[in-house]
Amino acid sequence: MSNLVEVKNLCVDYITFDGPIRAVTDVNFNIKKGEILGLAGESGCGKSTIAFSLMRLHRPPALISEGKIEFEGKNVLEMSDSELRKYRWQGASMVFQSAMNCLNPVKTIEYQFWDVFDAHDMVSNREESIKKAKELLRIVDIPEDRLFDYPHQFSGGMRQRVVIAMALALKPKLLIMDEPTTALDVVVQREILQKVYQLKEQFGFSILFITHDLSLMVEFCDRIGIMYSGQLVELAPAKEILQSPYHPYSDGLGNSFPTLIGDLQEMRGIPGTPLDLSKVPPGCRFAPRCHLAKETCHIKPPHIHQQNECRLVACHYPINTSDNRDQLPIKLTQVAEV
Numbered sequence: 001m002s003n004l005v006e007v008k009n010l011c012v013d014y015i016t017f018d019g020p021i022r023a024v025t026d027v028n029f030n031i032k033k034g035e036i037l038g039l040a041g042e043s044g045c046g047k048s049t050i051a052f053s054l055m056r057l058h059r060p061p062a063l064i065s066e067g068k069i070e071f072e073g074k075n076v077l078e079m080s081d082s083e084l085r086k087y088r089w090q091g092a093s094m095v096f097q098s099a100m101n102c103l104n105p106v107k108t109i110e111y112q113f114w115d116v117f118d119a120h121d122m123v124s125n126r127e128e129s130i131k132k133a134k135e136l137l138r139i140v141d142i143p144e145d146r147l148f149d150y151p152h153q154f155s156g157g158m159r160q161r162v163v164i165a166m167a168l169a170l171k172p173k174l175l176i177m178d179e180p181t182t183a184l185d186v187v188v189q190r191e192i193l194q195k196v197y198q199l200k201e202q203f204g205f206s207i208l209f210i211t212h213d214l215s216l217m218v219e220f221c222d223r224i225g226i227m228y229s230g231q232l233v234e235l236a237p238a239k240e241i242l243q244s245p246y247h248p249y250s251d252g253l254g255n256s257f258p259t260l261i262g263d264l265q266e267m268r269g270i271p272g273t274p275l276d277l278s279k280v281p282p283g284c285r286f287a288p289r290c291h292l293a294k295e296t297c298h299i300k301p302p303h304i305h306q307q308n309e310c311r312l313v314a315c316h317y318p319i320n321t322s323d324n325r326d327q328l329p330i331k332l333t334q335v336a337e338v
């Protein structure tokens, strides 16, 4: 699979009155064609900042201070206004956490589809827009006669499906979903993700799926990147992250929710609180909370490196690797087969 997106050395700062705060530090990853890549990590670790940067939707005080975001080989950060217009919606589109904030409450769904189609010259008249919008509603399992309703007449799950249909309106190659189902109950959450997966198989787009819910992600993603304090600390095939995490933080995240099969295990969680980005320590950012940290960890920052063929990790003493599996017998998390 070739790469659709390549993020290279991305650094994003928020310019505050107390000086710049680096919310994303030197992040590298790629998204392959047709792949679902997940980004997980605690609140405030920089996931949304990356999503907004990919869409070039970041606004002051956010500033991309270093790095490149390449989409099909073209740097998104250097696109002209007209290129950017085409890139948004047709190249990449985004589903935000709260559908209610994306839909205009005083306009019908029909009008909002028309607005998108018209702005991108995708239809020649209103009838054509209605026809296309009905098709899109159908693919997300919403009866087409609901097209003329207002957002408040839909349930939360339906609204989120409308937003997904809208995001797919211009057949994007990349769908970015930033906590798309966090506000919904688990049953609706699952239904929506199954639908998105089906659509991905049907249309072949790639997905960047962002959530703090690692258990949801493991079912849905091909690979998962784990973020901590603005840095990518591990990147691996989805199930490997849970079965044999290399980074102690990934291990902690995996142990923060109960398994569905096997013996009851005590959940360990992660002690401490996320780092204050205005006071970044000299060594590894996770070291103050890491139960395996040694002296080096507090002095020297680890760089993300290829630990094996398909896995990257930023840790001086990665766990569960062949180098030190014996010395550090971390209990492997049992993964529910779904």
Ligand SMILES: Nc1ncnc2c1ncn2[C@@H]1O[C@H](COP(=O)(O)OP(=O)(O)O)[C@@H](O)[C@H]1O
Pocket: 014, 015, 016, 021, 023, 041, 042, 043, 044, 045, 046, 047, 048, 049, 050, 061, 062, 277
């Ligand atoms: N407008 C802003 N001004 C200053 N700091 C911000 C702003 N938006 C986000 N941040 C900071 O950037 C960091 C990353 O935020 P965000 O990308 O929203 O994280 P996540 O999506 O992982 O919860 C956080 O520490 C947050 O406080």
Ligand SMILES: [Mg+2]
Pocket: 047, 048, 049, 178, 179
């Ligand atoms: Mg966020």
